[in-house]
Amino acid sequence: MSDNKDNQENKISHKRRDLIKALAAIPVLGAFAFGISRKFGFDEAQRKNILDDLNISTESPFSTVDKMVEGEKIRLGIIGYGIRGKYLMRAAGFAVPSWIDGLKESKTKNPNDTRLDEFKALEDLNIEITAICDVFDAHANDGIAASANYFREGTRGKMGKPAIRYKTYQQLIESKTVDAVIIATPDHLHAPMAIAAAKAGIHVYVEKCMTRTVEETFELEEAVKNSGIIFQLGHQGRQTESYLKAREIIQKNVLGKISLIEVCTNRNDPNGAWQYEIHKDANENTIDWGLFTGNGPKRPFSAERFFRWRCWWDYGTGLSGDLLTHEYDAINQVLELGIPESVVSSGGVYFYKDGREVPDVWQAALEYPKRDLTLLYSATLSSNRNRGKIIMGHDATLEIGENLHVYADTQSTRYGERIAAGIIDPKIPIYSYIPGRKKMDAVTSATEAYFAGRGLLYTYINGRRVDTTFLHIKEWLNGIRSNKQPSCDIEQGFQEAITAHMATISYREGVKVYWDADKRQIIRGEPAKIS
């Protein structure tokens, strides 16, 4: 044991220290923070309630859900009805009848299974799915079946008018049958589709990464701004309660000067590493391979490339566009960092040696000298070690995940006196926010906490779990009806896409990449010399 530690232990007796630690433990009631000292007439540092001092509310940042904005029924086109497209349509209230059958059967066997009731109770977003485009027949047919399922029925249930299938996205956009489109295709098709839609005055909801190249990013930004359409990037994390609370904490300077932010991705299963299942009906006759490859390099038909497209640069944007973007968007909405001045990244294909091009272990350092801070991202697809988002300040550190915790720094100026007096223990959070925990005390689970911990799945409103994707689509539709850009608009999308592409370029070309904000240009540094 060091002398220093001995000294500390002499200052605060074991008994009192244990007491303080236990007191700093967190009573649980949805949201909670504790205040320790009150009006006992001691010195100033002990007098104030910490919560009052920090001025953070314990209330949920969502008091009510935004009400649906009234208006005409919106005619929606779905471009890409693969795994993500299917999920987005379900979030909007449209599912294939066979999926409903499964829920019904499950409910018959288990009356406590509430999934069917929850799906049927989804708020009606006042939309109709009028058009579907997917280059794989099986996906397109499923999309059509889901589009007709207005009444959320199973097989042989009452159906409505199905969507029309269009072979190409151009035909869909020109069909005059849609007011808005959801684009859930591979990354390399996002920009051409979104640009075409914007130019036709059709509102766009597009999945991230919104473009595959820097050039496309500028083109899409211009097209959206010139068109005046309502644009939403598919970052459902924007609807996550913890991020809104984190923003409040940062704005109130609870952390002091922030110098370093660490964010990460950890996954450890083939699905998480983009080895998606290859559909049994997939072949050259059922997939229009030419339409899939688009303007990219011409290659022989490959079902593997079609379903696992994220593994190749022709179609995807790797860890940068797929997963750094989630973390970046979370931090960007909290801190409004924008595009970094420079990025350096490195990594490799270290685990999934299946012929993929994109790295499965990868990290990027994003520098913000004007903000005096660095944003570090690191990822592996072969370890499930759960790490949170950590924002480090001189006075305190904020950890954001499903829950949110603030820890005082041992050398904090602001909290130094309280730490010295033993009122604050840096090992125990000075503030914790646990959304939606009013209903349950704990969860028994064997699944990875990755998605939920990153706010990608659901959030809580008044203690009730709500699908963030549903909220994100609803926000976009409300924006269309009220002519108001939603939370993840083209400006946010532009910042994110440029940042992601800077990181990708750095990795692929082995250079440091700079952003010239005045000229709005990406500048490549010199490759490092190897002596």
Next chain:
Amino acid sequence: MKINIGLGCFKSILYTILPLLVVSGSCNYFQEKTRLNYYKLGGFTQGTSYQVIFGSNEFISVNFEIDSILQEMTQSLSVYDSASLISRFNANHPNVVPDKYLTDVVKESIKIMELTDGAFDITAAPLIDFWGFGKTGYGKKDTSKLVKIRRNVGHKKIWLENGKLYKANPEIKINLNAIAQGYTVDILADFLERNNIQNYLVEIGGEIRTRGMNQEGEKWKVGIDRPRQDNPDGIKDIQTIIELGNWSVSTSGNYRKFYIENGNKYTHTINPKTGYPAKNDMLSATIVAKDCATADAIATACMVLGLEKSKSLVQGLKDVEGYFIYSGKRMDDQVFYTPGFEQFIIE
């Protein structure tokens, strides 16, 4: 012991009293309902997170002791700590004398290994390492190597005798990860009860034991995670909520590690007895039992056994109930729970 009645001592007394009063005052809401103050501790142990929530009508300091217990257990049971007792046993260090924790958990493991006819097996780690879960996936391994590996796997290959732990040959290694978290939960629960804490929830990595009531004066409520596999972002949602009184619960599962063969969905769970992946339809097994070590180990065994054998196993055990999520004929998720499980379900 010398007592120093100086200013420092006076301040120390004030500091001791001060926070105690404030917490009592800050928990009036709970006091009105339960007359108890509730505290929560949390952190990381054994590669996962833990939380301890407890209610007490008088202040009891437990943090330091809980930290110590967790540290002791890591030094005994963790395969990630090369100096732990288990690591030294695996590395064939001479004179490894198991402590109470290692002895207890091995005893309990051997009992469950026999009870489940080897479906739960703490010697199975080399098999899991062999099959892995990478790009080559199921069916593409050089299975000729399995013969040698299987020689070192089996529930009769280790035994306790005269306070020492023995193995049949030096190649044998044990891994207690499928029971250690549950066992640790039990140890923490016992510690709380020894301190007259009658209302608590202890959780380590989703393995949970509760007693009494929560801070709202109700039975502790625990959500059972719902597995879904049909989108890349996965879905983490609650299948059902159960109310636990003085029970433990544990869930084992391979929700997203599955493969399709001839139109059937199978999980990637290795059957220690055959040495091959278990071809069964179980997606997750939630077990309620009086102690958490049993719940933890039985849940793991059920993932190997599949639905039908798990039903038989659980229904033949006293004070053990099961809630199974399995893949139906249309590859949709189905639920079966034992009749005795119904008492716990609230929604």
